[in-house]
Amino acid sequence: MATMDKASSRDRLLDAAARLCYRDGVSIGVEALCREAGVSKRSMYQLFGGKDEMLAASLERRVPGYDARLTHPDPQAPPRERILYVFERLEKDSLDDDFHGCPFLAALVELKDPGHPASEVARGAKEQLARAFRTEAERGGARDPELLARQLMLVFDGAGARAGARLEHLADGLATATAGTLLDAAGLR
Amino acid sequence: MATMDKASSRDRLLDAAARLCYRDGVSIGVEALCREAGVSKRSMYQLFGGKDEMLAASLERRVPGYDARLTHPDPQAPPRERILYVFERLEKDSLDDDFHGCPFLAALVELKDPGHPASEVARGAKEQLARAFRTEAERGGARDPELLARQLMLVFDGAGARAGARLEHLADGLATATAGTLLDAAGLR
DNA sequence: AGGCGAAGAAACCGATCGGTGTATCGCACG
DNA sequence: CGTGCGATACACCGATCGGTTTCTTCGCCT
Incomplete structure (x- = not known):
């Protein structure tokens, strides 16, 4: 079922939403989103019920990949390495021309309504990273x-936002160095 | 000239823009802005030439007050105190129900275009704070x-953005403590 | 008193907003 | 071979977008 040219309408819609919202902001129009995805507006509303819900679903879909990208490949690596890896990844990603900071924080900033479905998804994503940090911090004593x-x-988040806004260039390891200083001060071996 | 009920049309417009853009985002409509300011759209376009320019002017107008608010009243105070004062102020301000983070960073995030007139103003404001930090850092050795x-x-910026997005509560001095740790590590007396 | 310019109110511009209604098309399933 | 459902295309809804135009009103200066 569905036009399975390559991916389902639903998936193409979520991907288009992720890309365009990240590049242009969540104020992007539904029309543009659907055009990009090659899906009719009608199908979009049938699939998601509205722009807000689709936006939330689009963010939610990004969570696993986002986390995976920031996670050190070796689960046995020392906590310090696993933590610093997150900042190294951020710094590398920030070199990309179309880097605009953390998509979840950006969504929260743009839709200032904390009750927006997408805001709740974004909050969850950020809490997940915070939990990961906490777990490693405990592991590292x-x-x-x-x-x-x-x-x-x-x-x-400061580094991501500032690099995304072109206020800072992280190429010299600023974020990693700052994180490292905090790890030292926290006695993380 | 001008309806000087209390302040000039220009000033009322800039104040309304600052308030509404901070609360609702820069996507707020020109119509709503003018209604709030009690100024006709016609006058707005005559005064500023367009929404973008007015937005830039509105941000620019906020710079001195914003800096003053973050600046330690005693210019002779020790650099460490003057630096930490900035974070204490941020933490106090973040308790306000209608705190939404740094208005300049928010503007940069929302209008992703670094070439937008308002973006350039915002970038200047952020550079000014960075310079102030640098000056104190030098003074403190x-x-x-x-x-x-x-x-x-x-x-x-991380603390401001996260508190503004209701991801963090700074009431316990998180920002000040973090800054203090960095000052210690930098050997700032 | 007369007149001039600045500001206001409001209609208007085409475009777009989020969201629907409608009619058609294509494909899978009975 | 139908039949029915999902997806499409497309017109349409009222509202709003940024921006302009027209007309009127009002205050100030000579």
């Missing part, structure tokens, strides 16, 4: 794992 | 003042 995780999130 | 200033900006 940090003095205050929760505090360290929150500090790392400040640096991660 | 930090090991690498430029690096420290950039690190502090990561924390400042």
